Amino acid sequence: MSEADFRYLNRPVPRTEDYRLLTGHGRYLDDIEIPGALHVCFVRSPHAHARIVSIDASAALAMPGVVTVVTGRDLAQWTRPLRVAPPIEGLMPVEIETMPVEIVRFQGDPVACVVAADRYIAEDAAEQVLVEFDALAAVTDMWQALEADAVQIDPMVPGNLVSHQTFTHGDPAGVEATAYRIVEASFGQQRQTHVPIETRGCAAVWDLGRKHLTFHIGTQVPHPLRTQLAARLALDESQVTVISQDVGGSFGQKIALYREELTVAALARHLGRPVRWREDRLENLTAAANSREDFCRTRAAVDQHGTLLSLTLEMREDFGAYCFFPANYLARVVAMILSGPYRLDHYAFDVKIVLSHKCGNAPMRAPMSITSWVMEGTIDAIARELEIGPVEVRRRNLIAPQELPYRTPTGETLADITPTETFEAVLRAVDYAAFRTRQRDARARGRYLGLGLCNVVEPTTYGSRFYKAAGIPGSGHEASWIRIEPSGIVNASVGLGPSGQGYESAMANAVAEGLGVEPSKVRIHMGHTDIAPYGMGSRGARSGTAGGGALFLCAQDARRKVLAIASTRLGVPAEALRLADGRIEQREGDAWHGTALTLTDIARQAYMDPTSLPPGLSPGLEFHLTYDPPPMTYSNSAHACEVELDVATGALHIARYVIAEDCGTLLNPTVVEGQQHGAIAMGLSGALFEEVIYDETGQNTTGSLAEYLIATATELPEIEIIPMHTPSRSTAAGIKGMAEGGVMGALGALTNALNDALAPFGVVVERHPLTPMFVRDLLRESL
Structure with missing residues (x-):
């Protein structure tokens, strides 16, 4: 199927789930009523590092409702x-208790858990738990x-x-020994956290008669979480059901099984009563998970024209x-893909990951976020050092279309990407030459663009195969099932x-594209481990390629069986038939004509009259498919940001933001645009x-x-998007x-952009965040 044949992919339509979410009919965790549920509140360490001397819960236990x-x-x-x-190799093993027994390791570490009749009583009682720390x-x-002589964090x-x-x-x-110049650059990214609108929470129901745990939670990975939850409770996976309905944001924070969630599940089993927990914003900001905080230093060997000859990365x-x-x-991915769209033959990295007395890390949307800043910042550093235009340096080093597929120094294969095309499109959109004229004129008037x-x-x-090659445990496959009901309505599921x-x-x-029905006839079921097939969940940007690809291929399997049945009924070769909008059509010459058959007719026959099916076909229309996509697929984009700097205050105003992006076949352009903006x-x-x-x-x-x-x-600009999508030749439907x-x-x-505005002052920003105070301090140092 070619891109031109698509009926539903690459075509924008409103998100169907938005009706219930925007009208207050969503099913978030707190919308799930569980009669008789107890509530928990955690007592947390006020110290970053301390020994637990004693815990006295007598006053709390004496309170009514505890x-x-x-x-x-x-x-x-x-x-x-x-x-x-x-x-x-090079990775130390670690082991984590469900809650600390002797030593706490960060401010917010849970040391006790209060269970009470309601949340208010639990919170009041938690304040009465006396913990003596050293x-x-x-x-x-x-x-x-x-x-x-540093203090040891983990023994x-x-x-x-x-x-x-x-x-x-x-x-x-x-290469460095003979290079024209060695250019060094540094990059520091601050510690951040995810701030989902819906904080972490869960509810556990233990069925003593069936010895079965039902666990309600907002999670990105229902099946892997079920596997870990069962293992840590010494249960079989058949004894655990994980249900994740509507989730108010994750951004990577809701992948791990956290200690609080395991505690809630263990309590429900131990007490034989439902138990639930919802963290407040203070807990989320201090004890959920952090991310980012990394430092990179690069050494680039270049010739006199700015050609990148070698690159060395030091990362902490x-x-x-x-x-x-x-x-x-997280850091390994940065090091593996650092060269991005640039030609590079000689490359080395040294990556060290350290522990500290802070909240533990989790992936955050784009865990490799620093990558492009490091590479592009290095390119700009080369341009500054050699006094060559940043556009010229990029053009000199970009992988040309005829060089694709291109094998990077770390063994990654870049194929079906368009970095030259997107870069040139952005330059045209911002009228680069005209901007430089405006910039010179503005500087003459004391404005800094x-x-x-x-x-x-x-x-x-x-x-x-990516995980295998990177030495990272895990699978990248995805699973799907599709069931066409006797009425012709389609139910489908995927493990996201x-x-x-x-x-x-x-x-x-x-599903609609692969099968040949209208999307309104397809109902997608996700987030329930008893319903959805075992999949790897949502992490990174894999869902479209792996999840969408699995459903598209599974739907094609379903279409082939439907057409095989229709072929027998019509006495026409299956190759001359197609399913379009739920109706069987027949090709006559170069034109397609409708027949009297519909998907409903075929479905009814498959279920209700299986003896009439062609030889070799089983009754019903149920299909299951697992799909392991290529080791890695890449999409690409080019960004341009115009800013104005107020040198008196250090404040930064974003005047314009343009992106040209190529992310292959689009499952739904409306969703893609939302993801780009977000x-x-x-x-x-x-x-x-x-x-x-x-x-x-x-x-x-x-x-x-x-x-x-x-x-x-009020701080964010309008975002101008230039779609330049080209399909991948190695994935289902060309999805990237x-x-x-x-x-x-x-x-x-x-x-x-900020460094460009700062150029007249001879200072370079090397760390985030770009607060007015930080920028103003830099400017003061330059005066």
């Missing part, structure tokens, strides 16, 4: 610890963590270095106190975990404002949205996937 108070010692008997120990010295940053991780990996391709050192990342994921994973460019190559698919991305609309289009907004917000700040004692000073700032509509490249591009384009 059922029990449990500690880490209780949970150690009811649950198994989490061990993260994949066989990866405060210990804390490690508050990644550099301190690596000092020889299993000597020197606090949880992961150290190096790589060399070619001879970077030899602060992973916090606990590793709910393999600590190498800047234009930042950023080319992005976004990894999207993460197939199983939706959290607001518009999957119901997008995935219905994939990703860019998240990137700009992170670069401008967001920062989790710990003081020198390890106290989190950003525990509310008054201190942890996020961008609002997208959703994280906007974050990557926004970081680079905005920062490069």
Whole structure:
């Protein structure tokens, strides 16, 4: 099927799920009524590092409505610890208790759990639990963590270095020795957190008669979470059902099985009563999960024309106190894809991941977000050093269309991307030459404009072979099923975990296209482990390629059987038939004509008259398919950001933002556009404002949205989108996937724009966030 043949893909339609979400008929966790449910509240450590001397819960237990108070010692008997120990060279194994028994490792670490008749009683009782701590010295940053006399965070991780990996391709050192110039650049990204509208929460119901746990939770990965929950409770997976209906945002925070959630499940089983928990915003900002906080330094060897000859990356990342994921994973992706759309033969990296007394890390939308800023910032540094235009340096180093497919130094294959085309389109859109004229004129009048460019190559698919090659445990396949009912209505499911991305609309289009029915006739079922097939869930930008691809291919299987049945009934070869909008059509010459048969007729025959089916065909119309996409699929984009800097205050105004993007066949352009806007907004917000700040004692000073700032509509620009989509030749329906490249591009384009505006002052921004205070301090240093 070619792109020109698509009836539903690449065509924008409204999101069908929005009606219930916007009219208050969604089913978020707090909308689920569970009669008799108890509520829990966690007692958390006020110290970043301390020994638990004693816990006195007597006053709390004496309060009316309090059922029990449990500690880490209780949970150690009811649950198994989490061990993260994949066989990866340079990665230290770690083990995590359900709740600390002896030592707390960050401010907010849970030390006790109060169970009461309602949330208000539980919170009041939690204040009556007396915990005696022996405060210990804390490690508050990644550099301190690596000092020889640094306090040990995890006894299993000597020197606090949880992961150290190096790589060399070619001879970077030899190239440097003969290069025209060595250009160095540094990049520091601050610690951030996810801030979903709906904070973490869960509800557990234990059926004593069936010995079965029903677990309601907002999660991106229903099946992997079920697997881990069952294992840590010493249950079979058949004894656990995970249900995740509507989810108010995740951004990577709702992938792991967190200790609070395991505690709730264990309590429901132990008490034989339903138990539920909802964290407040303070808990979410201080104890859910952090992300980002990384530092990169590059050394680029270049010739006199700015040609990139070799590149060396030094990367450090602060992973916090606990590793709910393999600590190498997030930084490893940065190092693997750093070169992006640029030609590079000689490359080396040294990546160290350290622990500290801070909240543990989780992936955050675009966990490799710093990648494009590092690469594009290095390109700009080359341009500054050699006094060559940034556009010229990019054009000189971009992989040309005729060089594709291109194998990167780390072994990744770039194919079916269009970086030259998107870059040139953005330059035309912003009229680059005219901007430089405007910029010169504005500077003469004391106004400082800047234009930042950023080319992005976004990894999207993460197939199983990618994980294998990267030394990361996990699968990248996805599973789907489709059942055409006797009435002709289509039910379908896929193992994704939706959290607001518009999957119901997008995935219905994939089924409709592959089968030949209207999307309105397709109902998508997700987030229920007893209904959906076992899939890997939603993480990264894999859902369109892996999930949409699985449903599209499964629908094609269904179509083939439908047409085989129709062929027998009509006495016409199946090749001369098609299913379009639920009706069987026959080709006569170059034209298609309707027949009297519909999908409903075929479905009724398949179920109600199976003896009339063609030989070899089984009754019914039920289909199941698993799909393991290519190791990696890439989409690409080019970003341009125009800013104006107020040098008196350091304030930055974003005047214009343009993106040209190629993300292959679109399941639903309406959904894609929403993802583009959301990703860019998240990137700009992170670069401008967001920062989790710990003081020198390890106290989190950003525990509310008054201190942890996020961008609002008034700070964000209108986003101009130039669609330049071309299909992938290696995936189902040509889907490439997208959703994280906007974050990557926004970081680079905005920062490069600010540096362009700062050029007359001879200063360069090397870290985020780009607050007015920080920028003003830089300007003061230059005067």
